[in-house]
Amino acid sequence: MSEHSLSFVRKEMVDQRPAPVSSQGPLYWMHHNLLSSVPNAMLTLLGIYIIYLILNAVIPFAFIHAVWEGKDREACVVTDAAAHGACWAYVKAYFPQFVYGRYPVDEIWRVNIVFIVGALGLIPALIPKVPFKRENVLFMLLVFPVMTFILLTGGNLAFEDHIIAFVVIFAVVMGLAALITYATQGKMKPVLTTVGAIGIGIAIIYAIMSIDFGLQPVETANWGGFLVTLVIAITGIVASLPLGIILALGRRSKMPVVRLVSIIFIEFWRGVPLITVLFMSSVVLPLFLPEGVNFDKLLRALIGVALFSAAYMAEVVRGGLQAIPKGQYEGADALGLTFWQSTALIIMPQALKLVIPGIVNTFIGLFKDTTLVLIIGLFDLLGQVQSSFTDPTWSTPVTSHTGYLFAAMVFWIFCFGMSRYSIFMENRLHTGHKR
Amino acid sequence: MAAKPHHSTGQTSTKGSIFNDPKVRGIIYQLVLVAGLVYFFWSIVQNAAHNLEKQNIASGFGFIENTAGFLPNQTLISLSATSTYGQALLAGLLNTLLVAVIGIILATIVGFVMGVARLSNNWVVSKLATMYIEIVRNIPLLLQLFFWYFAVLRNLPNPKDSSNLFGVFHLNNRGLFMPRPIFEAGSEAMLVALAVGIVGAIGVSIWARKRQVKTGQRFPAFWTGLGLIILLPVLAYFLSGRPISYDYAELKGFNYKGGMKVIPEFVGLTLALTIYTGAFIAEIVRAGILAVNHGQTEAAHALGLRNGPTLRLVIIPQAMRVIIPPLTSQYLNLTKNSSLAVAIAYPDIVSVGGTVLNQTGQAIEVIAVWMIVYLSISLLTSILMNWYNRSIALVER
Known part of the structure; x- marks a missing residue:
């Protein structure tokens, strides 16, 4: 037998052939994801039908038959019932009210400045890569609130009238601090400087708020719309954070009375609906105050909202505290740090960083819950929309649909944006633990 | 410290x-x-x-003995013009519980369906569920409530042009009208049959489990039990000479008379609470199912279990452990959110209490009643759910 004479030897690899149509491409995708079995195909058809129903209801209403321009209800009244369209002209006409409420038209620039400075201060604070975080946050927590207060209300508080009372209280507090320090044989100087700095800081802020900038005072009764929504949500969350931290620490304290008081406080506010809290702050709070002392309605609502969200915030912060390994506490103790030093320098920075997503989620909940203030007669965005329906100039069958659609879009954009941000932060913070 | x-x-x-x-x-x-x-x-x-x-302003709870000058427009107990504030508040409490219980049942169904749908392999279904969840979760509940109540239910046609289903269900801007069953003599037999059916179903399921432990053979206990519960009362119905008749709602003048009326406030509130809370429950269910290791599914398949039994016997029981605690807080949220009823004047405890507050001026007492009611509901629910949670918790060595 002679050797095989191979007539052909393959020198190079054959190019890979594309996978068969049955396992890739749009056909495969459709077969796998939409039509893999008979019930699945039926579900797909049902789903497509539901999508068709939704789009068929929304798109003609919001776009095709919608009325974009017009002076009054005449533009939006359509005789043909099938051609119902949103009355965007009404939203356009009411837009200033939806944003500013009954804020005087000539003073709206003040609100705009607050919005712009707030956005400019907030955006870099939220982007992790932007430097100067500490300065940014200090600006937002110290300068911005004072500025907002002066611009929105007009400032010009009466510091002069309270100056004597303030000096007396300051002296008493300083004396007490000195007495306690002496009794506990602590160091006098740092205690007195801290207490003194806080007191003087409060005095300076109060004094600045009392300067007459020549701004026309605007009562909170005239605030409304999205402005009130933002004021309540942001003040609520900012005020509830320190309170929540203290409550969370109190709940983990080793002192039984402190722990009990914290638990009762937290569980009480978490167990009742916000509406009853708002009713309480608007109806009962004035009864609890001494005669002659009175808060305005917005401030009373703010107190209720802050206490309510402080309880939720406390639970969020507690979650963060529990996630800190015990070694961190022990390490801080081993360094000889006092309780407050180790809390402020070691534990809290780590715990708060961990719970940023939780804080954002609490904020989203609070942001949605601000709508409830319309029940006690404050006009937030939804309150303004609701009250605009009574206006005969724009009363049409589609006005309420349009108003609700508009408010829903505004709330949705804000809440959805924040929830995406919270997911983004969560992913960023968890990279260290991912496998 | x-x-x-x-x-x-x-x-x-x-x-x-x-x-x-x-x-x-x-x-x-x-x-x-x-x-x-x-x-x-x-x-x-x-x-x-x-x-x-x-x-x-007087203080103390003496006012609950006084005659209330108003009647809630939906009451589960019979009230008259001479009823007291206490009775009105009790009616409000029952209305709160009614809407909370029905809302919880419906929201759980919606939530489980949507949570599973979002994980479905079917692209259209999962995207639809995602859309529902992301849209509903990010819009305030009060806004949704207003939409359903003012924009949808209040805009329904007049009773004259109401939409009918089978000619006996009528939906219009006055509410939903349904036939009301009237139980005549002999209908007790059906009640007895129902009780017998339930006891029988429990007995069958116990027997089936014992038999499966002993012999390994399965018995369709669920379907047998369901059959017993449904068939026995139906049998009793016919044997005892059909003792149930219906009082149909009929259009008289400008409105429907007779039958059973569900007020639009109740429909609106239930709808809004169900849809809103359902979206949150869906996310909880999805997280719970995703929390079960995929190896469990593979192991179940390796043991020869098909998809259905895998889900029912392996995945769901483990997912429940993750689902129950947040589900409890959603149930509590729904109950607390039912207080939004005051915005559309559904006579729940807050709404009735608000009227009492306006009439008597006794704000502290009324708010104390609210707080006690909600705190007790919260406490009871968490005790119940904690008990259930403990009964399904993982027993470790």
């Missing part, structure tokens, strides 16, 4: 002031806190007493 061991256990270094002893300090801090709280509450009570006296 006091547990900062400044002094060592040795005897030499304990010379400092007794204020440096963490125990003593702790006691002092707590005494200061208690004193502060006592002063705070004392001054509140003083101010309140003074203010109430000045405004001539």
Whole structure:
């Protein structure tokens, strides 16, 4: 037998052939994801039908038959019932009210400045890569609130009238601090400087708020719309954070009375609906105050909202505290740090960083819950929309649909944006633990 | 905060002031806190007493014996013009419980369906569920409630042009009208049959489980039980000469008379609560199912279980452990959110209490009633759900 004479030897690899149509491409995708079995195909058809129903209801209403321009209800009244369209002209006409409420038209620039400075201060604070975080946050927590207060209300508080009372209280507090320090044989100087700095800081802020900038005072009764929504949500969350931290620490304290008081406080506010809290702050709070002392309605609502969200915030912060390994506490103790030093320098920075997503989620909940203030007669965005329906100039069958659609879009954009941000932060913070 | 061991256990270094002893300090801090709280509450009570006296408002719970000048438009107990504030509040409480229980049942169904749908392999279904969840979760509940109540239910046609289903269900802007069953003599037999059916179903399921443990053979206990519960009363219905008749709602004048009326406020509130809470429950269910390791599914398949039994016997029981705690808080949220009823005047405890508050001016007492009601509901629900949670919790060695 002679050797095989191979007539052909393959020198190079054959190019890979594309996978068969049955396992890739749009056909495969459709077969796998939409039509893999008979019930699945039926579900797909049902789903497509539901999508068709939704789009068929929304798109003609919001776009095709919608009325974009017009002076009054005449533009939006359509005789043909099938051609119902949103009355965007009404939203356009009411837009200033939806944003500013009954804020005087000539003073709206003040609100705009607050919005712009707030956005400019907030955006870099939220982007992790932007430097100067500490300065940014200090600006937002110290300068911005004072500025907002002066611009929105007009400032010009009466510091002069309270100056004597303030000096007396300051002296008493300083004396007490000195007495306690002496009794506990602590160091006098740092205690007195801290207490003194806080007191003087409060005095300076109060004094600045009392300067007459020549701004026309605007009562909170005239605030409304999205402005009130933002004021309540942001003040609520900012005020509830320190309170929540203290409550969370109190709940983990080793002192039984402190722990009990914290638990009762937290569980009480978490167990009742916000509406009853708002009713309480608007109806009962004035009864609890001494005669002659009175808060305005917005401030009373703010107190209720802050206490309510402080309880939720406390639970969020507690979650963060529990996630800190015990070694961190022990390490801080081993360094000889006092309780407050180790809390402020070691534990809290780590715990708060961990719970940023939780804080954002609490904020989203609070942001949605601000709508409830319309029940006690404050006009937030939804309150303004609701009250605009009574206006005969724009009363049409589609006005309420349009108003609700508009408010829903505004709330949705804000809440959805924040929830995406919270997911983004969560992913960023968890990279260290991912496998 | 006091547990900062400044002094060592040795005897030499304990010379400092007794204020440096963490125990003593702790006691002092707590005494200061208690004193502060006592002063705070004392001054509140003083101010309140003074203010109430000045405004001539009575205090105490005596008012609940007084005659209420109003009737809630939906009551589960019979009220008359001479009913007291206490009875009106009780009716409000029952309305709160009614809407909460029905809302919880419906929201759980919606939530489980949508949660599973979002995980579906079917692209259209999962995207639809995602859309529902992301849209509904990010819009305030009050806005949704207003939409359903003012924009949808209030805009329904008049009773004259109401939409009918089978000619016996009528939906219009006055509410939903349904036939009301009238139980005549002999219908007790059906009740007995129902009881027998339920007992039989439980018995069959116990027997089936024992048999499966002993022999390994399965028995369709669920379907048998369902059959017993449904068939026995139906059989009794026909045997006892069909003792149930219906009172149909009929259009008389400008409105429907007779039948059973569900007020639009109830429909709107239930709808809004169900849809809103359903979206949150869907996310909880999805997280719970995703939390079960994929190896469990593979192991179940390797044992020869098909998809259905895998889900029912392996995945769901494990997912439930993750689902139950957040589900509890959603149930509580739904119950608390039912207080939004006041915005559309559904007569729940807050709404009725608001009317009482306006009529009597006794704000502190009314708000105390609200707080007690909601705190007790919260406490009861969490006790129940904790008990259920413990019964399904993982038993470790």
